[in-house]
Amino acid sequence: MNSVPLRRTSPWLTVGLAALAWIVLYRSILPFWDWVVYELLGLEAQTRLGEAIHFFLYDTSKIVLLLVAIIFAVAVLRSFFSVERTRVLLGGKRIGLGNLLAAGLGVVTPFCSCSAVPAFIGFVSAGVPLGITLTFLIASPMVNEVALVLLYTLFGWKIAALxxxxxxxxAVVAGLVLGRMGLERYVEPFVYQSDDSPL
Structure with a gap:
């Protein structure tokens, strides 16, 4: 008896179906909470109690759905930007342009403050100038993609852009200033002599 091999579903098909389900769910939460609060619970739309309960339930579910979508999109984006690839991109760049590139890459690279020491050692040992390295280390935990998209969604593009x-x-100004201060002399010698990156 021959067994029929199972076909593996394409990950992009799964993502597409999940996105479609998310859109349907997002568009249906307002009528759903209208029905729950005003029909099922019997509260009046013009009363403070009815408006408060509806506002809380609707906005909470809307924010949760937005967070799920944003965190998923950021995780997919970050999978294309490893710290190792970022280090290669920043190596050999001139001061100024390198700082701008480091700040931009710091936003999309999967980096947090807990990995500051390994990232610092890896960048400096790979020949990335200290000012550019510090620009990256400042920008990466400071500008958060999830916060950026949430600010845009909740408050508009002006607040998000600010x-x-x-x-x-x-991040760029701090990196330029720190790079001009000649702080390389304070870096331990083993950092420059490190051949294998801790990243």
Whole structure:
């Protein structure tokens, strides 16, 4: 008896179906909570109690759905930007342009403050200038993609742009200033002699 081999579903098909289900769910939460609060519970739409309960239930579910979508999209985006690839991209870049590139890559690279020491050692040992390395280390935990998309969704593009521009500007300026201060002499010699990256 021959067994029929199971076909593996394409991951992009699964993502597409999940996105379609998310859109349907997102569009149906307002009528759903209208029905629950005003029909099922029998609360009046014009009363403070009815409006408060409807606002809480609707906005909570909307924010949860937005968080799920944003975190998933950011995780997919980050899978294309490893710290190793970022280190290669930043190696050999000139001061200024390198700082701008480091700040931009810091936003999309999977990096958190807990991996600051290994990232610092890996970047410096690979020949990335100290100022560019510090720009990356400042921008990466400071400008968060999830916060950026949530700010855009909840408050509009002006607030989101202010958050993004101020974070990137601070990272670039700090990296340029720290790079001009000649802090390389304070870096332990073993960092420059490290052949194998801890990343």
């Amino acid at each position: 958050y993004l521009v101020s974070g990137l500007t601070l």
